[in-house]
Amino acid sequence: MRRSPRLAPAIALAIAGLVSAGSAFAGDAAWRDSIAWQGATARMQAAGDGWRLQPKAGDAIDIAAQLMKTDTASPMFDGLFALAQAELSKAQVEAISDNAYDNGRPIPCSCFETGEKWRYVWTRDLSFAADLSLAKLRPERTRNALRFKLSDLRVGAPQGTYVVQDTGSGGSWPISSDRVVWFLAARGLVDAPLGDADAKRFNDEVWHALTDTLAQDRAFVFDRETGLYRGETSFLDWREQSYPRWTADDVAFIAQSFSLSTNVLHYEALRLGERMARERGDARAEEYATQAKALATQIERRFWREDRGLYMSYIGTAAHPVPFEAYDLLGLSLLIDSGIAPEARARLALATYPMLDSGSPVIWPQQPGIAIYHNRAIWPFVSAYSLRAARKVSDSARIEHEVRSILRGAALAGSNMENYELVTQAVHVDDGALSGPVVNSPRQLWSVAGYLAMVMEGVFGLEPDGSIAPKIPATLVPMLFGERDRISLRLPDRDIVLVRPAKIDGDLLVAGKRERDGSRETVQLVAQRSATKAATSPLDAAAFAPASPDAPSIVQSGSRWTIDVPVNHSLYIDGALRSDASSQVRTVQLPQQDAQQCASLTRVEHGIESLHSPTRCIGVDIAIDGAWPRSWRAPKAGRYAVSADFTNTHGPINTGITAAVKTLVATCDGVEEQRGTLVMPHGAARQRSSAVVIDVPAAATCRFTLRDGVNMSYLTHNARYTGGVGGIDGPLNDATLGALHAVPLRAAQQEKSAR
Known part of the structure; x- marks a missing residue:
């Protein structure tokens, strides 16, 4: 595989020097109407009120003028902004469909479909797209689409309003537990004027869904021993792509591990809960604030890897919380944007995360023997989040890099694609059995939203609160301004004009003097030195990790x-x-x-x-068999981790909604009732469930009973599910149980758990 180094600092400084002198950088002049890349060229020209794009391959595309418009020195930049709006219009549908729901029949919904090849609404895709730009641009339709992903329970308790976790690894939630991303989208809509009756109704719906979903996740997903929420990485939900190969047959590990992105999303949901509770005078405000603060502390403590200067994508289980040489750009970007990471670490981590001229990989290092999809790939919506993080820490090199990558990908492909191969930024690369991206849809919703965010937020500095805070790298001035002194963005309700400084003696242009004339705001840009030095990451973005070894003998x-x-x-x-x-x-x-x-x-x-081998455990493991309720006399006092052997063959290992979730209740002599969650995902072979940690007094007898938990088949939303059991045939939350296992915790583990 070829390698493409980043611009060396000396070259970057030379470019900045050319800009300062008022000269145009020759390479950027082409970016105004054409982009050449690895032997192919995309061209854009004005055509009447619109544009005509000739992508790398295929017929020319005529792009009509849209409601919003940029006016820059680059027809390519302006035309692709119009293309993204046109693709957003195509995504607005009145019915959606997927073969796993209603046997593929259309389902009425004034929603956004996810892409040309993905005609349904998925919680994760919709929410990230809404957070990037859709909530701002299409609030009414975004509210409606988000409502589609809320549900009450058709069975079970407590009754309430819950966010839907879509089908996924091992039978969905709680193996995948990032459904709280829904609140990342909702936070951009709860500030709408409450004079709007629908906005007021949505605000109340968000509050009820937030309190109910947070309570459910606290009961079934939160791990008291680590202070973190269990579950798969957000977005990176095809386990072989970014988890060890052996997880193809062992989803129980993923259900018990902890991921950076999913924990940051829970933190953001808790912060929203605190804010909305305070607005309502609800006593839960302090509870949410305390939980968010404690979670932030554990995220910072457990995911930072000092030897790399990066935050890990995920770590091992509570029993074996090993660090992983696994990093992902979305998790890192969400972390930086959340404010959890200290400023110095945030800057270091983003500067350290590797990139090629083509763009930033969504994971690092790449995994050997795995087809291209998340592995060896660029995803534009993740690049948009990286751009947001770069603006947060004023990393001019990364800002420029992500703007160019998003722009180039859309131009060459002629659409805002789902993903690209990492080195070539191609929509498909032939590599035998490893060819890919395996799936790649045109006008993917979150890619469209990412492009729109790149323009409005990344270049023109439009913040969520409506303020204007541009941070434009000086190296983008030749492309955007050319010989002009100003560029503009026309929005439905306002115009934003950015004026370049006469002299550019820094690497980042930020807001200076402001003037307002009716709906037009003019911002005089001034140059400054960015806080982050432009340095080449020592990590090769396309480098492969070694294959995981076998379990230790x-x-x-x-x-x-x-x-x-x-x-x-x-x-x-x-x-x-x-x-x-x-x-x-x-x-x-x-x-x-x-x-x-x-x-x-x-x-x-x-x-x-x-990545790690399978875990092998040795030592004391006390089996507890017999009829339920099961009784057991502990050999000595202490803390014990109790889990169960099980098989759950109610669905395939990669999808479904019937992960079994039960509450194990322990009643031991001399202590109050203790309880915890047994998570039992799909799998062909016998597995071991998640563990419940209990305190056992000396010479105590404990009695174990099972109570029903909840899974996604209990949601009314999934009464339409026809992709497997637990849907139209009724809820299903079951597994075949074998022995319980009581494992004593070492003193060091007990002390660590108590902290």
Whole structure:
């Protein structure tokens, strides 16, 4: 695979010097009406009131003038803004469809369809698109589409209003638990004037959905031992693309692990809950504030990887909370925008995250032997979030980079595509069995929204509160301004005019003097030095990680366990690094303990660590069989993690709505009733559920019972589901249970859990 280095700092400074001198950068002159890339060229020309685009391949595309308009030195920039609006209009439909719902029949909904190839409304896609720009541009239709993803329960309790988690890994929620992204979209709509009756009604709907969904996730998804919410990474929900290969058959690991993006989304939902509670004088405001603060602390503590200067995409389970050499741009960007990350770390992490001339990969490092989709790919909507994060920390190099990547991709493809191959930015690359992107839809909704956000927010500085705060890299001045002294954005209710400074002696143009004349706001730009230095990341964006190794071989020898660590491998025990890949000691011995010990291996090649092997646990594991309720006399006092063997064959491992969710209730002598969640996802083989941690007094007998939990088949919304069981045939929340397992926690684990 070819590598494309970023612009070296010296070159970037030279370009800035040309801009300062008032000279046009020759390469940018072409970007005004044409973009050449790896032997192909896209061209744009004005055609009457509209434009004509000749993409890299195919027929020319005529683009009509739209309600909103930019006036810059670049017909390419102006025409593609009109194209994004035209594609948004095509996405506005009165009926949606998907083969998994109503057998593919049209479902009435004044909504947005997700893309040319995706004719349904999915919570995640809609919400990110709304947060980027749709809530601002089409508030009424966005409210209506978001309502489609709310539901009450057709069975179960407590009755309320809940956000729908779409079909997904292991039978959907709570394996995937990022449905709270819905509130990221809603926060841009709850500020609408309450004189609008529909806006007032929506505000109330958001409040009820927020309180009910947060309570449900707190009960079934939140892990008290780590202070984090369990579940899969948001958006990166095709597990083989970014999780270890063995998770293709082991979704239980994903259900018990913790991801950066999903936890940041829960933080944002809690912050919205605090805000809306305060507005209503509701006592839950302090509760939400406390939970958000505690969650932010754990996110910062557990996901930061000092040796990389990056935040990890996900970490292991509560029993084995290992760090992973896995990073994703969406999670990082959401984190930076949330304000959780300290300013210095936010700047460092974004500057460290690798990129090529083509764009920024959605994951790093790339995974070997995996087809192109999330792996080896650029996703424009993620680039738009990266642009937002770059503006947050005033990273001029990343701002420029994402603007160019989003612009180039749309121009060459002739549409705002779902994704692109990383190195070529092509819509498809032949690579045998690894060819891809595997799926790639034109006019993908969140890509369209990302392009619109790039223009309105990324270039013209339109903030969510309506203020204007441009941060334009000086290196974009030749393309946008040419010989002009001003550029403008016409919106339905206002015009924004940006005036370039006479002299550019910095790398970032920001707002100076402002003038308002009716609906027109003119902003005089001034140059400043950005806070982040333009530096090339030491990480190769297209580099591959080694393949994950097999689980460690652990041999009992007398009163000890022996683990042979292969050359170039690292060994982790109970979440901590025990033997580094560079260590000369290749045999590790563990004393037998009353508590269980868990181990995994990684392989290190060329300075990059693989994803972890499957985890292997050794030591005390007490099986509890018999009829329910089950009784057990603890051998000693302490804290125990209780889980269950199970099989759940009610759906395929990659989709469905019937992950089994049960509440395990422990009644032990001398202590109050204790309870927790057993999550049991789809899978062909026997698996081990998530664990419930209980305190057991000395010589106590504990009685275990099961109570019904809830899953997505309980939602009225899924009465339409025809893609598997749990839909039109009625709710289903069941698994075949085997033995319970009580595993004593070591003293160190108990102390860590108590913190």
